Amino acid sequence: MDKVASRTSTDPEKHVDSSSVGSDQPIVNSELERTVWRKLDIWVLPVVTIFYLLSFLDRTNIGNAKVAGLLKDLKMTNQQYSIALTVTYVPYILAELPSNLLLKIVGPNLMLPAMLTLWGVVTTCQGTVKTYGGLLACRFFLGLLEGGVFPGLVLYLSFFYPRLRLQTRIAAFFSAASISGAFGGIMAYGIINLNGKHGHSGWQWIFIIEGAITVLFGLVSFFLLPSSPDTARFFNAEEKAYVKATLKADGAVGDESSDSFSWGEVGKAFTSIHVLLVGVVFFFSGVVLYSLAYFTPSIVVSLGYTAARAQLMSVPPFAVAFVLTMITAYISDRYQCRGAVTVFASVLCTVGFAMFLGSKNHHVQYGSLFLSIPGTYLMAPAISTWNANNAAPHVRRATAIAIGFIMTNSGGILATWLLGSLSPAPRYTKxxxxxxxxxxxxxxxxxxxxxxxxxxxxxxxxxxxxxxxAEEAAGLGDKSAWFVYSL
Structure with a gap:
């Protein structure tokens, strides 16, 4: 496979200013190389990771609440539960593209923490609802406020990391999704013991406590996130210049004119064949991902475990998913094989679902989750990075990332019905x-x-x-030749 050539990685249609070649070319400095990425990994990556952990936790903890008595208390059917999940995804999908296009204009240091704080408030309110209608209202606003989170975080990291370093970081924060699956199960197991305290059911306490944690971190995060390398307080002037030069040489960012808003660049993202092909993968992946995210506790219950025990038994497959996600992300960045990792993930999912479908032994069916859950969770950072790597300048990349997640969450809508009312427990055959x-x-x-x-x-x-x-050295000639697609 061809490796991405960092020195000549500009966009196929991107206008490269030849005067920038040389002055923006980073001087190879091994000490700076170690320092700048380590600082970003210490100051930015953990904050982004917690953002996504809380996002995924607050969106999918309804699965834990369902097992803890949500449907019984609100007198809901399985079909109404699927509707509640679907209501989340409609505004979620509608918000993704506008949110990504606005991220740089408003400033990620303001927009992302504001979204986090507000959806935390909505999650907390979810724990106080008394009717099905109240739950639907909360799910709608939760989707509206969370819609731009995952595409926004992928775009945000691309402001700081060159393409060759991106998947490991996306995997690090996306692994928070698998952590949230494990962490959410452990938390739910403990929280449901508060059932009846202060007049609230166990499932209500799940929303109240986890929502309050989100609000608290959202307020703190206003003081933690830099908007760009230029505003990062942990960088000195030399480090800022090095990061900017590295990103520009890599093709991750351009000059002001090429990175300014253009409807033409939005259109090019929608007509790029590789964006559309990966978009199809995003859709199928979204169906699988959210089916498992929302219904793993219910699947485990169908295998004969009690509701409380099911919360704990859902933890190990997600823990394995975290480890495997990080290992494959390192391999993908090291050998530039985003596509190969995606294919490997599909094989894991295929074998896992084949085991679940083909066996009636509950131990085998539970064991199949150790393949299907890691498979879908390691795929998401691979295709997210693949998509982001192959789109520039900024507006086209922002649009391509948003397209990917629109497709993912469109798949999420189908997922809410597949294991809900369309395919009943315990076999979930269809x-x-x-x-x-x-x-x-x-x-x-x-x-x-x-x-x-x-x-x-x-x-x-x-x-x-x-x-x-001579033209190559000056960045002249056919500029499309300088952008090598990441495989």
Whole structure:
């Protein structure tokens, strides 16, 4: 596979200012190289990780609440539960593109903490509802406020890290989703013991306590997030210059004119073949991801465990998912093999769902979760990074990232019905068959994208051979030849 050439990584249609070549070229400095990324990993990455952990926890803890008595207390049917989940995703999807386009204009240091704080308030309010209608209202506003979080965080990290370092960091914060699956199960196990305290049921305390934690961290995060390398207080002037030069040489950022807003760049994202191919993978992945995120406690209950025990038994597969996500992210960054990791993830999901479908042994079915859950959770950072790596300048990248997550959450809508009212427990036969087919299709479309990108990179290599060395040094000639797609 071709590795991404950091020195010549500019966008195929991006206008490269030849005067920038040289002055913006980072001087290789091993000491700075170690220092700047370590500082970002210490000051920015943990905050982003907690953001996503709280986002995923507050969106999916309704699965724990369901097992703890939500449906009984609000007199809800399985169909109404699926509707409540669907209501979350409609505003969620609508918010993703506008949110990503506004992120740089408003400032991520203001927009992201404000979203976090407000959805924490909504989550807390969810714990006080007395009617099904009240739950629907809360789920709507939760989706509206959370919609821009995942695409916004991916875009935000691309402001700080070059392409070759991005997946490990995206995997680090996305692993918070698998941590939230484990952490949420442990918390729910403890919290439901508060059942009846101060007039609230155990499922209400899940929302109240976890929402309050989100509000508190949201307020603190206003003082933690820098908007860009320029405003990072932990960098000195030399380190800021080094990061900016590295990002510009890598093609992760451009100059002010190329990174300014353009509807044309929005349109190019929607017509890029590789964005569309990965978008299909995002959709199938979203169906699988949210099916498992929302229904793992219910699946474990269907295997014969009590509601309280199911909260704990859902923890180990998510813990394995965390470890495997980080290992594959390191491999993907080291060898630049986003597509290969995606295919590997689809194989894990395929085998996992085949085991669940083909066996009636509850131990085998529970064991299948150790394949399907890690498979879908390690895929998300791989395709997210793949998508972000291959789109620039800023507006096109922001749009491409938003498209990916619009597709993911469109898949989430289908997921809310698959294991809800369309495929009843305990076997979930119809749902498992569909998830098995989608797992195979994820690998197929990922393979198609690899083949397409390899073909495009060969065309670019041919163009580079016809460019005089002087023009290459100046960044002139056919600029599309300088952008090597990440495979």
């Amino acid at each position: 749902a498992t068959k569909i998830l098995l087919i989608f797992s195979v299709l994820m690998g197929l479309f990922a393979t198609l994208n690899i083949v397409y990108l390899q073909s495009e990179n060969k065309k670019k290599a041919a163009k580079r051979t016809t460019t005089p060395r």
